[in-house]
Amino acid sequence: MKKLLSIVLVAVMVLALGCTAFADGTEIIYWSMWNEGEPQAEVIAAAAEAYEAETGVHVNIEWKGRDLNTLITAALEAKEDIDLFEDDFTRLGQVNGPYTYDLTEMAEAAGYEGYPVFNNFSIKWAGFLNSIPEQPNVGGVFYDKDAFEAAGIEAVPTTWEEFLDVCAKLKDAGIDPLAQDGAYCNFTFYYQLVRHLGEEGIAELRENGGWAESEGAVAAAQEIIDLVNAGYLAEGAPDEYPASQNKIGLGLAAMVVCADYVTAEVNANTGTEVNWGLFNYPTVEGGVSAASYMGANSLAIPAYSEHAQEAFDFALFLTTGEWGQKLADDCHQIPADPSNECTSLPGAVETLLAADAPMTWCAELNTHPAWQTMKDMFVELFEGKYADGAEFCAAMDALYE
Amino acid sequence: MKKNRTLIFLFMAPTVICLLLMYVYPVIRTVIMSFFHVESLTGSTKDWSFNGLANYFKIMHNAGFITSMKNFLAIWIVGGVFTLALSLLIAVILTSGIRFQGFFRAAIYLPNIVSAVALATMWVQYIFNFDYGLLNQLVTALGFEKVRWLSTDAKLWAMIAAFIYGSIGYYMLIYISGIEGIPTDLYEAATIDGASKSKQFFRITLPLLKGIIKTTITFWTINAATFYLWSKLFSPVQTEGSTIVPVVYLYDTVFGGKGVVERDAGAGAAVGVVLTLIIIAVYIVTEKLLKSSDLEY
Structure with missing residues (x-):
């Protein structure tokens, strides 16, 4: 018994010594929005091991999941022990900017360029470069190329009329044209509104109402109503997320309006590899904007981090070069490094590089006090509850009374 | 024996300190916060x-808060009436000496063991699914057209129905324990006097369960006021008006949401205070309306 006890005590001492030796090395603490087991988490964990082998810096990753975005601000205010974390680049710039590290000098020293659109907005909102994209997103109409081919469609539509022609051809071929989940009705309708009014026009409506007097708003609503009445939505749409978008993977529908993560979601949910394509949301006659949604989950470093350089180096290690490519390939996402290749969605990198001002995620409407009700009304628009665009816009104006 | 006051205080101190720090302090801070403009929950009081x-x-x-309160009322009243009535009915049936009562108790309580996330996902993604859902399979088998159970009009009621399914077992157990505490002599005497089963229920069971009913109403009010998870799972991407409840509104107000960068911890605290006042009011009203039985048994 005494011998056994001695062995255990010696083992504990050795382990303790080992831990002390380990603590002497540099360690960075990384709060991640991914969950263990997700493709992104697996690549990040592997990259962290490779980084440690190369530099000796240990990356201690804490998998916080998607709720990280609600925890992070309080954690930064409380100066929690964090050296690197992820969040939506909009929130990083607009909310967490004051708590984040100015990456400008380190980026210049490392020759980091990234996507100008994200860098510019980071600087605009935070006052300095405060984040590096890890998972860039681009919005638009995602479609099954094979379904288009089966319906004899040779070119992607660029205008609303062409889009309706494409819908008609798909329907004739026995394929439901447009998958639409209720959760994204606001996003699709927002696109339609942006085409007619631009984000500035929508901001004006948000502030003062007057939907019924706005020709663009009435036209946008009417076009959606016509789309629904023509039977161009997938059966059961607007459905409960992700039931409708999954129909593309099941070969029952051809298109969906969303951001590029929809491709990985549908592939994973249905166990298929859809032959994805992307085109910009169609423009409308007399419209004012052809903008497209762009966003990113980005990496940032707390302003108080004592290992900012190591954290920045790891952020670049993960998002550029070999590991950046692996992240893009394994997770079917747009590469965070524009010099890498987008294998899952050809053309996405070029689209992002060419962009100067992204369309926001309904940002001009979702600060309205009645936003929750508005969102339900957008779903109702796709449910066919309004006779025409004028009736819908009158109902919108009623929210301002 | 002479009381050693110092020792009493010493033994009580850890619990009292924990209670003050972890319960009383946050409550007081939340109430104070509700009268201030506070952007960040953890920001300095200087700001x-x-x-x-x-x-x-x-x-x-x-409008979002008003909608959430309307939804809360629907959950509290409609959900409460169905849940408490059904669980009481089942409790009465299962204590009446029917066969396999152990099995039925376990089966009805089972949803409480299953994770609420799994339960809600089953309802959203399978039972209510438009294409292959259980309900639409039944509907089409009966020769009717498929129904969109999760349309904007129906979603709240679908969520309440699913929540009732998940809650009945818990309240059933409370009622069963109450019914089993009533002496059987009372029922035997009533049977000898020729009282029917329904008379026995209304004249013996129900009056003697007043205390339990008060407790279940308070529990249900707390459940409805703190309703969060089911609302989140029935609106998986972003909060929706059809399923928003006060706690979800509070959460979005304090922490922001997808694309929403504005945060207002002060307004969130006000929501918390309003919910607490509602629970206290319901408790007081229930205490007044359902006076505890002065019967001894």
């Missing part, structure tokens, strides 16, 4: 600015 009742006026005039 707070006195706001009077403005936070309360703000939420009372906010």
Whole structure:
């Protein structure tokens, strides 16, 4: 018994010594929005091991999941022990900017360029470069190329009329044209509104109402109503997320309006590899904007981090070069490094590089006090509850009374 | 024996300190916060600015909060009536000596063991699914057209129905324990006197369960006021008006949401205070209306 006890005590001492030796090395603490087991988490964990082998810096990753975005601000205010974390680049710039590290000098020293659109907005909102994209997103109409081919469609539509022609051809071929989940009705309708009014026009409506007097708003609503009445939505749409978008993977529908993560979601949910394509949301006659949604989950470093350089180096290690490519390939996402290749969605990198001002995620409407009700009304628009665009816009104006 | 006061205080101190720090302090801070403009929940009190009742006026005039309160009332009243009535009915049946009562008790309680996330996902993704859902399979087998169970009009009721399914077992057990505490002599005497089963229920069971009913109403009110998870799972991407409840509104107000960068911890605290007052009011009203039985048994 005494011998056994001695062995255990010696083992504990050795382990303790080992831990002390380990603590002497540099360690960075990384709060991640991914969950263990997700493709992104697996690549990040592997990259962290490779980084440690190369530099000796240990990356201690804490998998916080998607709720990280609600925890992070309080954690930064409380100066929690964090050296690197992820969040939506909009929130990083607009909310967490004051708590984040100015990456400008380190980026210049490392020759980091990234996507100008994200860098510019980071600087605009935070006052300095405060984040590096890890998972860039681009919005638009995602479609099954094979379904288009089966319906004899040779070119992607660029205008609303062409889009309706494409819908008609798909329907004739026995394929439901447009998958639409209720959760994204606001996003699709927002696109339609942006085409007619631009984000500035929508901001004006948000502030003062007057939907019924706005020709663009009435036209946008009417076009959606016509789309629904023509039977161009997938059966059961607007459905409960992700039931409708999954129909593309099941070969029952051809298109969906969303951001590029929809491709990985549908592939994973249905166990298929859809032959994805992307085109910009169609423009409308007399419209004012052809903008497209762009966003990113980005990496940032707390302003108080004592290992900012190591954290920045790891952020670049993960998002550029070999590991950046692996992240893009394994997770079917747009590469965070524009010099890498987008294998899952050809053309996405070029689209992002060419962009100067992204369309926001309904940002001009979702600060309205009645936003929750508005969102339900957008779903109702796709449910066919309004006779025409004028009736819908009158109902919108009623929210301002 | 002489009391050693110092020792008493020493033994009580850890519990009292924990209670003060972890319960009383947050409650007081939340109440104070509700009268200030506070952007961040954990921000310094130096950044707070006195706001009077403005936070309360703000939420009372906010369409999202009003919708969430309407949904809360629907969950509390409709869900409460169905859940408590059904669980009482089942409890009475299962204590009447029917066969396999152990099995039925376990089967009805089972949803409480299953994770609420799994349960809600089953309802959303399978039972209510438009294409292959259980309900639409039944509907089409009966020769009717498929129904969109999760349309904007129906979603709240679908969520309440699913929540009732998940809650009945818990309240059933409470009622069963109450019924089993009533002496059987009373029922035997009533049977000898020729009282029917329904008379026995209304004249013996129900009056003697007043205390239990009060407890279940308070529990249900707390459940409805703190309703969060089911609302989140029935609106998986972003909060939706059809399923928003006060706690979800509070959460979005304090922490922001997808693309929403504005945060208002002061208004969130006001929502918390309003919910607490509702629970206290319901408790007081229930105490007044359902006076405890003075019967001894």
